[in-house]
Amino acid sequence: SCHSLAEMYVDGRGVEWDPARAVTLERKACDGGRTAACAALGAAFQRGDGIAQDTAQARELFSRACEGGEPRGCLGLGELHRDGAGVARDLTKAAGLFGQACDGEVGRGCYELAVLMSRGQGVPRDLAQAVTLLRKGCTEGDPRGCVTLGALFHKGGAVRKDLNSAAALFREACEADSVAGCSRLAAMLDAGDVIGQDMAEARALYARTCEAGFPADCYRLARLKERDITKNSREIFKLFSRACQGDVAPACHEVGSAWEAARDPMKALPFYQKACTGGHKPACIRVRRLQQ
Numbered sequence: 001s002c003h004s005l006a007e008m009y010v011d012g013r014g015v016e017w018d019p020a021r022a023v024t025l026e027r028k029a030c031d032g033g034r035t036a037a038c039a040a041l042g043a044a045f046q047r048g049d050g051i052a053q054d055t056a057q058a059r060e061l062f063s064r065a066c067e068g069g070e071p072r073g074c075l076g077l078g079e080l081h082r083d084g085a086g087v088a089r090d091l092t093k094a095a096g097l098f099g100q101a102c103d104g105e106v107g108r109g110c111y112e113l114a115v116l117m118s119r120g121q122g123v124p125r126d127l128a129q130a131v132t133l134l135r136k137g138c139t140e141g142d143p144r145g146c147v148t149l150g151a152l153f154h155k156g157g158a159v160r161k162d163l164n165s166a167a168a169l170f171r172e173a174c175e176a177d178s179v180a181g182c183s184r185l186a187a188m189l190d191a192g193d194v195i196g197q198d199m200a201e202a203r204a205l206y207a208r209t210c211e212a213g214f215p216a217d218c219y220r221l222a223r224l225k226e227r228d229i230t231k232n233s234r235e236i237f238k239l240f241s242r243a244c245q246g247d248v249a250p251a252c253h254e255v256g257s258a259w260e261a262a263r264d265p266m267k268a269l270p271f272y273q274k275a276c277t278g279g280h281k282p283a284c285i286r287v288r289r290l291q292q
Contacts, residue, residue: 019050030061035068042076046085055086066097071104078112091122102133107142110134114145127158138169143178146170150184154193167194174205179212190220199224210239215246222254244271249278256286265290 023044029037042061045054059080065073078097081090095116101109114133116122131152137145150169153162167188173181186205188194206221222239225231237258243251256271269290275283 019044021050023050030064035065035070035073038062038068039065039070039073039076042073046076046080055080059086066100069104071101071106071109074098074104075101075106075109075112078109082112082116091116093122095122102136102140105140107137107140107145110137110140111142111145111148114148131159138172141176143173143176143181146173146176147178147181147184150181154184154188163188163193164195179209179214182212183209183214183217186217187220190224210242213246215243215248215251218246219243219248219251219254222251244274247274247278249275249280249283251275252278253280253283253286256283260286 023041026037026041026044030041038061042058042065043049044051045058045061047053058076062073062077062080066077067073074097078094078101079085080087081097082094083089095113098109098113098116102113103109110133113123114130114137117124117126117133118130119125131149134145134149134152138149146169149159150166150173152159153169154166155161167185170181170185170188174185175181182205185194186202186209189198189202189205203221203224206217206224210218210221218239222236222243225236225239237255240251240254240258244255252271252275256268256275259265259268259271269287272283272286272290276287
């Protein structure tokens with residue numbers, strides 16, 4: 001069908017990635033009465049994927065899809081009402097639409113409703129029900145639900161603290177390509193919060209999340225590599241530098257220390273200054289010493 005082919009062009013599955021071609025196919029399918037295609041076309045207009053962004057068109061298409069029984073249309077329309085994009089901001093209406101999406105087994109709808117419910121926005125605040133919704137969202141394949149629920153189990157409070165459950169949820173999210181899930185799992189492995197601690201897996205996960213744009217994990221990976229008997233100083237320096245570029249203050253301090261050890265205090269100073277500005281107090285002491 002046109003809708004199935006459009007999804008292939010969006011994902012680049014078996015064909016060259018072509019969001020504009022996907023839009024053409026989704027429009028044809030939507031005009032033919034395929035409500036899932038209307039929801040997908042609405043999302044394209046919402047994001048500006050393959051076509052000029054147009055929230056009015058997105059609203060119309062999401063409404064058509066939702067009224068036709070497509071839960072992803074309800075999800076998209078709920079997002080517009082939550083954000084006040086092309087419609088009046090209405091959290092009560094957004095919550096109702098997210099509920100429809102959740103009832104239609106769209107995990108993202110469960111997650112979005114849980115967020116509103118945990119804050120008492122648009123619906124009465126109910127942490128127990130929010131946890132139930134997060135669990136359902138995770139089961140329905142939304143990794144954000146898994147990560148958020150995992151964080152609750154890790155911290156305790158709204159639910160009983162359970163590190164094993166937290167790790168399992170982070171792993172589930174990570175396996176669904178959630179970088180946040182991989183990062184949280186790596187941190188638990190690194191801290192020894194997981195039975196059968198596996199530092200090799202922690203390193204592999206940190207490497208993955210560092211590459212994906214989590215600078216704090218570049219710093220954590222560098223720290224692990226510092227423990228190696230035959231450590232690669234150049235590689236460690238590159239990781240600290242990358243983390244510093246992402247405004248990780250302790251990493252900037254480490255870059256400064258490396259330059260100072262190389263007897264180049266003038267190159268060290270700006271890194272210490274950046275670390276100090278970022279709230280890393282030991283770097284402030286180094287700045288004062290070098291400026292004396």
